[in-house]
Amino acid sequence: MTGDTKAIKDHAALADAFNADEPRVNWHDETLWFIRQKRDKAAHTIPDWEQLRETASRIKHNVLSNLHDYLLQFESNAKANGIIVHWAADAAEHNQIVHAILQKHKVDRIVKSKSMLTEECHLNDYLAENGIEVIDTDLGERIVQLAKEPPSHIVLPCIHKKKEEIGDLFHEHLGTPAGMADPQVLTEAARQHLRETFLTRRAALTGVNFAIAETGEFVICTNEGNADMGAHLADVHIACMGIEKLIPKREHLGVFLRLLARSATGQPITTYSSHFKKPREGHELHLVLVDNGRSTQLGRENFRNSLKCIRCGACMNTCPVYRRSGGHSYHTAVAGPIGSILAPNLDMKKNADLPFASTLCGSCSNVCPVKIDIHDQLYKWRQVIVKEGYADKKKRLGMKAMTQAFASPTTFQLAGKAGRWFMRNVPFVVNNNLNPWYKQREMPAPPKESFGEWYQKNRKKTDE
Amino acid sequence: MSSRDSILAAVARNQPELLPLQEVPSFASEEANLGEKFSTVAVSIGSKVFRVQSIEEAKQILLKEHSGARRVISVFPEFADVAEASPVSDTDPHTLADVDLAVLPAQLGVAENAALWVTDAQLPLRVLPFICQNLALVVPQQNIIPLMHHAYDVIGAQEYGFGTFIAGPSKTADIEQSLVLGAHGARTLSVFILV
Numbered sequence: 001m002t003g004d005t006k007a008i009k010d011h012a013a014l015a016d017a018f019n020a021d022e023p024r025v026n027w028h029d030e031t032l033w034f035i036r037q038k039r040d041k042a043a044h045t046i047p048d049w050e051q052l053r054e055t056a057s058r059i060k061h062n063v064l065s066n067l068h069d070y071l072l073q074f075e076s077n078a079k080a081n082g083i084i085v086h087w088a089a090d091a092a093e094h095n096q097i098v099h100a101i102l103q104k105h106k107v108d109r110i111v112k113s114k115s116m117l118t119e120e121c122h123l124n125d126y127l128a129e130n131g132i133e134v135i136d137t138d139l140g141e142r143i144v145q146l147a148k149e150p151p152s153h154i155v156l157p158c159i160h161k162k163k164e165e166i167g168d169l170f171h172e173h174l175g176t177p178a179g180m181a182d183p184q185v186l187t188e189a190a191r192q193h194l195r196e197t198f199l200t201r202r203a204a205l206t207g208v209n210f211a212i213a214e215t216g217e218f219v220i221c222t223n224e225g226n227a228d229m230g231a232h233l234a235d236v237h238i239a240c241m242g243i244e245k246l247i248p249k250r251e252h253l254g255v256f257l258r259l260l261a262r263s264a265t266g267q268p269i270t271t272y273s274s275h276f277k278k279p280r281e282g283h284e285l286h287l288v289l290v291d292n293g294r295s296t297q298l299g300r301e302n303f304r305n306s307l308k309c310i311r312c313g314a315c316m317n318t319c320p321v322y323r324r325s326g327g328h329s330y331h332t333a334v335a336g337p338i339g340s341i342l343a344p345n346l347d348m349k350k351n352a353d354l355p356f357a358s359t360l361c362g363s364c365s366n367v368c369p370v371k372i373d374i375h376d377q378l379y380k381w382r383q384v385i386v387k388e389g390y391a392d393k394k395k396r397l398g399m400k401a402m403t404q405a406f407a408s409p410t411t412f413q414l415a416g417k418a419g420r421w422f423m424r425n426v427p428f429v430v431n432n433n434l435n436p437w438y439k440q441r442e443m444p445a446p447p448k449e450s451f452g453e454w455y456q457k458n459r460k461k462t463d464e
Numbered sequence: 465m466s467s468r469d470s471i472l473a474a475v476a477r478n479q480p481e482l483l484p485l486q487e488v489p490s491f492a493s494e495e496a497n498l499g500e501k502f503s504t505v506a507v508s509i510g511s512k513v514f515r516v517q518s519i520e521e522a523k524q525i526l527l528k529e530h531s532g533a534r535r536v537i538s539v540f541p542e543f544a545d546v547a548e549a550s551p552v553s554d555t556d557p558h559t560l561a562d563v564d565l566a567v568l569p570a571q572l573g574v575a576e577n578a579a580l581w582v583t584d585a586q587l588p589l590r591v592l593p594f595i596c597q598n599l600a601l602v603v604p605q606q607n608i609i610p611l612m613h614h615a616y617d618v619i620g621a622q623e624y625g626f627g628t629f630i631a632g633p634s635k636t637a638d639i640e641q642s643l644v645l646g647a648h649g650a651r652t653l654s655v656f657i658l659v
Contacts (some may be wrong), residue, residue: 048491062485068476087468138637163640183642199558225594225649227636233557234590254613268577269631278625291471299478
């Protein structure tokens with residue numbers, strides 16, 4: 001499918017656009033691989049790393065198998081702590097709940113720290129339509145917000161941007177000198193601008209990294225301190241979380257906080273791991289529990305493990321396809337391998353291309369801190385998508401032709417012979433713009449004969 | 465049916481058969497010198513570390529390190545002549561916007577990641593360690609433990625409204641992966657290990 005036949009361009013078409021600038025793609029590739037290497041270094045400092053992953057994985061399996069009870073336990077403890085708990089079945093209800101809280105407090109300007117859930121629900125657009133200004137406070141998110149783009153990575157929202165482009169944005173919006181692209185100077189400008197914002201907003205919205213059933217508290221991890229600056233200065237704090245973010249006990253944070261930052265950026269821990277248990281005296285603390293397809297995914301036996309995800313982004317940093325196609329090519333809030341197994345659950349037709357945006361090399365599964373079988377799920381989604389009739393038409397026809405060729409030895413041999421003849425004698429028939437296999441690569445020289453032909457010849461020789 | 469009930473019903477319907485919650489295995493550290501390990505990691509994440517015999521000694525170091533600091537808040541009585549005592553809990557947090565230096569005790573330090581645990585019990589106002597330009601935390605050497613698991617063993621069922629691990633100064637690498645200290649929180653973190 002190309003952009004002509006589909007309103008939204010698919011991964012291949014968007015990746016094509018990203019690949020137009022080769023040095024830039026190489027830079028993107030190397031930057032993410034550098035983070036992957038930092039992750040390796042951090043993981044190797046822990047002798048029990050594999051046991052830690054296994055432990056985290058088992059805790060998450062238990063969570064998924066007992067989610068109903070953990071949700072009830074969490075709700076009752078959170079309420080006892082003075083937290084106001086809301087439930088949202090889908091994105092629309094989530095957005096309405098947030099809006100209603102803001103209306104009640106007559107707030108029309110808020111600060112927000114990183115929350116991929118609100119990206120998933122398109123909260124910013126919804127609030128803007130309702131006259132509420134949202135300022136994203138994570139530096140990377142503020143940068144993409146100024147650029148009117150979505151984040152391209154769940155941990156590193158503007159990893160696709162060059163510092164010169166950020167300098168231009170800051171010059172336009174924050175008044176930094178033209179041509180200034182020094183990260184230190186730009187970060188300082190953002191600090192000044194956002195400090196002013198923190199001090200003047202009466203409501204703060206945050207995400208949630210972990211919520212603990214046993215205590216009714218939740219934990220937010222940041223390096224910048226933006227979630228804390230927002231939450232502790234505002235009159236109203238609204239935290240939004242997917243229902244799969246629960247963990248059973250406080251002590252389990254010991255496992256997950258050891259894994260999260262090391263897997264994400266190679267840091268031993270994020271600068272701040274803040275535990276919110278009760279509202280500040282005289283202030284409101286709201287928590288919105290969001291389903292939005294998660295309970296459906298829980299029922300898909302082959303795909304429910306995707307709900308174990310702790311959003312570290314390691315699968316993206318290691319993925320050869322993500323690194324060379326960029327986060328925006330996935331056209332969904334969560335990009336990369338994990339996004340490609342989450343998105344088809346929300347909209348199979350719209351995201352039918354994503355499970356195919358992978359080489360199935362398995363590197364994602366190997367680095368995943370909670371041992372999600374990501375590449376297996378990508379493979380399984382492909383089968384579901386083809387069966388449901390959502391696969392790319394060209395791919396379907398190709399697969400049909402391949403099935404026929406492989407099913408009959410005569411057709412197979414004939415096809416092989418024809419292919420070799422064409423590649424040798426009239427290469428332009430196959431090596432042209434219509435054949436994606438030749439994009440950015442040369443094919444090896446075709447062999448003179450097939451293995452079948454070679455075997456026939458040599459077998460006869462020994463028999464003689 | 466309310467969304468709450470329909471979500472809970474869908475979850476109950478779709479969740480797989482119960483898999484038991486196993487005990488977290490005991491993770492150990494071979495680190496012999498916890499103070500040294502803590503200091504090495506702390507420095508690597510941008511903190512300054514000082515080993516001191518007394519709060520008075522920490523005060524002298526801080527006065528030299530932050531000689532330009534105009535507004536200082538400390539809960540330690542030793543700072544009474546140079547700092548405001550901790551603000552009362554119903555103080556408007558916005559009034560702390562011009563604090564240059566805050567000096568607070570930490571309950572415990574974790575050697576593997578140089579994180580320091582602080583709760584309401586140490587914080588007059590939650591925003592204080594984030595809004596101040598510079599932060600200093602004091603931790604007794606014997607309260608440095610090896611791993612995060614040990615930290616949660618100590619924290620146990622501790623009661624708090626808010627608690628946080630602080631590991632280093634606020635930072636970001638969002639612009640081309642260039643590390644910059646001083647994003648939105650404190651620009652510097654000085655850790656005093658009280659021996």
